[in-house]
Amino acid sequence: xxxxxxxxxxTVDYMLRTTWxxxxxxxxxxxxxxxxxxxLGFALLAIDPKVGTPSTALGPKMxxxxxxxxxxxxxxxxxxxxxxxxxxxxxxxxxxxLTADGKxxxxxxxxxxxxxxxxxxxxxxREKLNVFIEVAQQIRxxxxxxxxxxxxxxxx
Numbered sequence: 001x002x003x004x005x006x007x008x009x010x011t012v013d014y015m016l017r018t019t020w021x022x023x024x025x026x027x028x029x030x031x032x033x034x035x036x037x038x039x040l041g042f043a044l045l046a047i048d049p050k051v052g053t054p055s056t057a058l059g060p061k062m063x064x065x066x067x068x069x070x071x072x073x074x075x076x077x078x079x080x081x082x083x084x085x086x087x088x089x090x091x092x093x094x095x096x097x098l099t100a101d102g103k104x105x106x107x108x109x110x111x112x113x114x115x116x117x118x119x120x121x122x123x124x125x126r127e128k129l130n131v132f133i134e135v136a137q138q139i140r141x142x143x144x145x146x147x148x149x150x151x152x153x154x155x156x
Contacts, residue, residue: 030112041109043072052097
């Protein structure tokens with residue numbers, strides 16, 4: 001396989017990376033229309049619009065590190081899209097609530113995501129998307145189970 005090229009033999013990581021980059025580019029273009037970033041839109045979607053969400057639940061829900069999450073929440077708060085209030089169930093915690101503007105922007109963000117998914121389903125089909133989701137989950141599980149960390153000597 002001396003003539004290996006990504007075009008001729010696309011690897012799993014290459015396909016994931018280039019596909020994700022295309023999705024990010026699409027969502028970034030949509031977010032700019034509302035003067036936000038994709039990350040801010042993603043955060044708005046993670047917050048329950050009716051009762052808010054405990055701040056401790058947001059990081060795991062979004063797959064974000066605490067430092068990045070703190071920066072994102074600070075940005076949302078400065079834009080008056082969220083407010084923090086004491087968690088009645090845990091005095092040490094905080095509930096993140098959406099403001100009226102935050103709810104409106106969350107609704108717009110949700111529409112963009114739902115439209116994207118509808119187009120994917122219409123064009124690709126539910127059956128193929130279900131297979132894609134199943135395969136993506138299996139890839140995540142293999143990585144989580146450390147099944148990809150042992151590189152054989154023949155590869156090195």
